[in-house]
Every structure is written in structure tokens, then in C-alpha cells.
Amino acid sequence: MKVKVEEYGSTLSHISDKSDNNGYLKIGKTFDLLTPQPKNLVVGTTENITWSNTGNIALVNLEYSTNWGPWKSIADSLPNTGSFNWTIHQDSGNTVRLRITEHNNPSVEKQVYGYSMSTSPQVLTMVYPNGGEVFTEGDSVNIQWSRSSNLNGVGLEILYSLDSGLTWNFIQDNLLGNSYPWVAPLNVNSNNCLIRVRVYGVQGVYDNSDSTFSINPGPPSVRIVSPNGGEKYLAGSTRYMSFLAQGGVDSIEVDYSVDNGVNYSLLKDSISALSFNAPIVLPETQSDDVKFRIRANGFPNISDESDAALSIRKYLLSQPYSNQTFYHGSIGSIRWTKSNTTSSNVSLYFSTDKGATWNLIDNNVPKNGNYSWSIPAINSDSAKVRVVDNMNTSYYDESTN
16 A cells, blocks of 8 residues: 655645655655664774655754763764765764754654674674584573673673574573573474574674574473472462473373372363463362373373472462461451352351361351451460351361461
């Protein structure tokens, strides 16, 4: 689609503009800075600044700025020829901008970011991996590079490519040293891998591996990262399971057990192995012997289960929290959350001996999750609170000491 704009209701029908091909529409006075592209500008060398414009502009100003400071003149009242040879000023900075404006009308401007300026060339050199290496997914790779002395103390960014540099993926930034411990990505099978190191924010100061290296699949395996034991969750709630899968595993299924791994039932199937972090809806059950198991689809003998048991409860007490102190005569807040399969009322109890015995607070509390408790005249460092479902007393939760 193209658009054309003309002066309406006037004899000045020659005043118009239309979109260039299918690009954006430019109306009035505008600039484009064409060269140099963002790079390291070395003091004393010459760079050819070129630009284009729309509208009638006779004179231009060229300026630069270092480290977000004020604008400094390159050339003032310059005839609008579209080109100027600039001998780089005696200056330095790792955040440099260039700007062109219409003389005496700075609202017509164009800025370009991403340059640096130094008295000698800024040089980065990839050292390792630099081509020909063969890694297996999940391998530890110590990425190494060198830098010229004028880049000491400058934060660097590293990226990797799996397609010979067509696209790049972030690894880490703000690196002040000359190495970084990288884990080769999982689920990768590529002979076209590269590493790039560059000055963060300066696109033109970088180096790539001299040639491609390989990352190959390892043996099929899966591993649960979390939840992996000791957690306590509300029945029916949605939680995220983190896992690792490699070696050609495309998808996994998640099973759960309420008897410490003796028997398992399917919870969710066909989870992409590339997700590494999948939402699961927890079963409507109550057990302190819950375990999860993940299995690799297509590899029936490849599985992993939680290292230890965790708890799923119909009620979860959130207050009083651990080591909270209540004082006689004050009002203490008891708070809890509940699953959907609970009765309409709960009973609340307190203990002064770590749960060996329990004393009733109220046996007809609406299950709205909040209760104001008048603290009795009792001293204890071993107090606990319990919420119990009135229809099924096996559904409960209690506070920690």
C-alpha cells in the first residue's frame, strides 16, 4: 500500500509527498544519517558522514555527544551536500551519539546511537571456542576472549548463534573480565555455532569465532529441578514445574504419587521438552507423601522423580507465620487459603506444646480465610495454630513454631 498527501483546496497542487514503496511516510523536513554505522571512532582518523533528507534544507549542523553529555560541534552551518569528511576529535567515550540538525532549527534532527570514541582502536578477539570444537549439549564451556587495554573496565556482552550468525541469542552482559563459564544449550544439534563478544551498547566493536563449532545431542535424559521435595502447596492450585530434558527428548509427561512413589497417576502429558518450565494443576488431594515423576515420551525407561516427598494440603495457613509473637489481650490475625473441595465452615485450634494437645478457638468459622483471634492469657514459646475442615477432619493445616 502507498499513501499520497497533497495540499487540499489550493492552487499549490505540486506540494505533495507519497510513501516510498511500502515504507513509512515522510512529510516535511526529515533527516536520515547513513554513515558511519555504529562503530569505534578512532581519534585522528577520518570518517565520511553521509545523510539524506526530505524537504528544503539549505544548511545543516553536525554534532556528537559522549557519555550522554552535551552536544559538541563537528561542523556548523554546513551546506546540505549530503556528505562531510570528519577528522575525529580528540575525545573519548563508550556511549557516543551523532546528530544532524537543520541550522537554526534543531527540531528537525536525526540521532544515531551505538558509537564509541578512543585514541587507539578498540579491539576484541575471540579466543575460545574459535572454530572446530565439538561439544555435547549441557557441557561446561569456558568462553574466553582478549581485549585491548582501552577496553579495560568496559562491560562486554556475549551471544551465541546456531545458524552461522544469522540470528544471535543472549548469554550474559556487563562482563568485566575475559572469560565466562557457559553451559552449552540443551536440545541443540548444530554444526553452525558461533560465539560473539562485543562492547555492550556499541554495535561495531565485536569479534566472532573465526569459524563454526558443533553442539551435538547427548544421551536421552530428564531431570526434575523443582518441586523436588519439602515444598507445601494448595490442592488444585497451579504451579510451575521446572525440569531439564536432553538427548533428543521432544516431550515429557508428569505423574504424581500420594504414597511416596509406590504408585503413580498421570497428571499432565505432552509437555514440550523445550519449555523447561511448565504449568501444572495440582491434584485435589491431601497428602504429605507426594512425589512427582517425569518420563520422556518415546523413551519409556528414561525418567526422574522428586528427591524427597512434598505436601499437598486442602488448607494452607499463611498467618501466624514462623516465630511471630502474639501478646495477651491483643488481636491476632489467622489467615489461610483453601481448595475448592472443602466444606463451608472450619474449626480453629491452638496448641502451647508444639501440637501435642489442641485447644478450641472457634468451631463455626466461615471459610473466608480470615479470623481475628483474641489472644488468651497464656505464655508459650511452642505455640501453634491449626485450621480443620468441619466435614472432613483429615483436611487441615497448622502453623510452624
